[in-house]
Amino acid sequence: MDGVTGTGVRATARIVARADGRGATSLPVLEGEGPLALRRTRGSGAEARVTVVGAMSGPLGGDRFAIAATVERGARLRVGSAAATIALPGQAKGEARYDVRLDVAEGGELHWLPEQLISVKGSDLYVTTRVDVAAGGRLVLREEQVLGRAGEAPGRLSSRLTVRVAGAPVLDQELSCGPGAPGGWDGPAVLAGHRAVGQLIVVRPEFVAEPVVARMLGECVALTPLAGPAVLVSALAADGLRLRRVLDAALGELGG
Amino acid sequence: MSRAALLVLADGRFPAGGHAHSGGAEVAVRAGRITGAASLEEFCRGRLHTAGLTAAALAAAAVLGLEVRELDAAADARTPSPALRGAARKLGRQLLRAARATWPSPELDAVAAEFPKGAHQPVVLGVVARTAGLSARDAAYCAAYECVSGPATAVVRLLSLDPFEATAVLGRLAPEVDRVVDRAAEAAREAVDEGVDALPAASAPLLEIGAEWHAGWAVRLFAS
Numbered sequence: 001m002d003g004v005t006g007t008g009v010r011a012t013a014r015i016v017a018r019a020d021g022r023g024a025t026s027l028p029v030l031e032g033e034g035p036l037a038l039r040r041t042r043g044s045g046a047e048a049r050v051t052v053v054g055a056m057s058g059p060l061g062g063d064r065f066a067i068a069a070t071v072e073r074g075a076r077l078r079v080g081s082a083a084a085t086i087a088l089p090g091q092a093k094g095e096a097r098y099d100v101r102l103d104v105a106e107g108g109e110l111h112w113l114p115e116q117l118i119s120v121k122g123s124d125l126y127v128t129t130r131v132d133v134a135a136g137g138r139l140v141l142r143e144e145q146v147l148g149r150a151g152e153a154p155g156r157l158s159s160r161l162t163v164r165v166a167g168a169p170v171l172d173q174e175l176s177c178g179p180g181a182p183g184g185w186d187g188p189a190v191l192a193g194h195r196a197v198g199q200l201i202v203v204r205p206e207f208v209a210e211p212v213v214a215r216m217l218g219e220c221v222a223l224t225p226l227a228g229p230a231v232l233v234s235a236l237a238a239d240g241l242r243l244r245r246v247l248d249a250a251l252g253e254l255g256g
Numbered sequence: 257m258s259r260a261a262l263l264v265l266a267d268g269r270f271p272a273g274g275h276a277h278s279g280g281a282e283v284a285v286r287a288g289r290i291t292g293a294a295s296l297e298e299f300c301r302g303r304l305h306t307a308g309l310t311a312a313a314l315a316a317a318a319v320l321g322l323e324v325r326e327l328d329a330a331a332d333a334r335t336p337s338p339a340l341r342g343a344a345r346k347l348g349r350q351l352l353r354a355a356r357a358t359w360p361s362p363e364l365d366a367v368a369a370e371f372p373k374g375a376h377q378p379v380v381l382g383v384v385a386r387t388a389g390l391s392a393r394d395a396a397y398c399a400a401y402e403c404v405s406g407p408a409t410a411v412v413r414l415l416s417l418d419p420f421e422a423t424a425v426l427g428r429l430a431p432e433v434d435r436v437v438d439r440a441a442e443a444a445r446e447a448v449d450e451g452v453d454a455l456p457a458a459s460a461p462l463l464e465i466g467a468e469w470h471a472g473w474a475v476r477l478f479a480s
Contacts, residue, residue: 169332
């Protein structure tokens, strides 16, 4: 950790998953930093599991957090987190940043399933998630945002999620909500009062030969094939609990 | 080149098929989310700052000469709903057809040959604007304005809303259209150096989800 400065905390965590040649996955790099502590947890079969443990609450205003994970050829990695990430107002001025960079090589598989991101009143966070999946790589990624704690107004939350497969963009989505966001974010075209918004993206080479058909999985839940070997489930819900239920059901529908 | 070309291109009567689409307003009316002028205004405002900004920047970038195929792929990635991707390509094809008759050029012929099923409408709009001698900002204005005028016109039919009230909504949104065009044009200039990833990707979850619901209806007034 670069330490706590007048501009906030900077912390970067790195994970590299490698096929060990004996049918399992090793983690030659597992480096947490400051508030981003990493724990290797019990895996199953060929898969290694990592849990991001939030040793401090955050990110606060001015903080810059980053996580980078690389899944090498033939490796299998599942990453979760021990608790929700809570964006809080900070002493330092300016927005907090949280940047996630994920790379999956051919024949690699990544399940990126963090707990929810909760935007607390007065906070200001910009999250970017950028995923590069090589041809023949596999991905399951869940992103959940909850606007405000129970009964509370949200902070400012902006996010961008970009997924490329074999170098071609399949998904590029930005969402900006809360005080100071461009007008209409809570209106009838964007969120219409829903306080939890989530996306589940699944990349599988099999989708080329067997494309998934678009369908509604609920009143505000759509499963859609993207322009590439990927599927997106996009969901809005009243709260984080209902959102999780919907996304879990969707993942079940896609065969886990 | 003629300044009046902008009026020809932006005219709602330009035969490019836009009148058959509600921009998500039909589904919002059915869901009870648009019930009158006030909720129409919030709907249009949300659409303007999300899908409108994204479309305006794509159009402006096409005027500045970014690769059409790359812009079209960027538009695909910014449109997760297959129903909306289909609608955007259909509208792109119809716009190209009308534009080739209006401003014949080898550049438009080349786009038609490369995209027989149509390219995304905002990208085509940019190429057409350039052919007609218009600027990146002009193209961004066409895209941003169209993204609010479409739903406003549709809601007049869907709710029998007073056309004066619908037009007043557009009048109140005009300063915000200006701001969105400024942002779109700026992003397009950045994309010239940094590539298409520099273009905004602002999205509206309910527009995407609603479009899929709408596509499944047996009977509907608008195509999207």
